[in-house]
Amino acid sequence: MTFLSRKIIFLKILIAMVILFVSCATVKKVGNEEIHTFLNGLLINQNEIEKMTIRQIDPSLEVKFWLKDDKIDPQLRDEIFKKTRDFLVLESIQAKIEQEHLLGIQLG
Numbered sequence: 001m002t003f004l005s006r007k008i009i010f011l012k013i014l015i016a017m018v019i020l021f022v023s024c025a026t027v028k029k030v031g032n033e034e035i036h037t038f039l040n041g042l043l044i045n046q047n048e049i050e051k052m053t054i055r056q057i058d059p060s061l062e063v064k065f066w067l068k069d070d071k072i073d074p075q076l077r078d079e080i081f082k083k084t085r086d087f088l089v090l091e092s093i094q095a096k097i098e099q100e101h102l103l104g105i106q107l108g
Helices: 003-026 032-042 074-107
Strands: 049-057 060-067
Touching: none
Parallel strands: none
Antiparallel strands: 049 060
């Protein structure tokens, strides 16, 4: 193995470690308040959500919520799921852009 190939392998490992560190340090977590604010804007009756859990499962967030009334209008339920998914996708894209920007600054 030549010096140049060892140096390239070392740089790849270093870049992977930087990416891991940056992703751990800068991934924007969506807090309960932000999700509740979003859902409250969506729901007609703000008291329809009984419980909500938010868990980060790299590289995404898992949001589970339970509605107080099991007989909620299926259209409203589907809209809640779709809007929540779209909201989290946008948050994920924004976090990825911030992560790549920070990585570019560190490597540049």
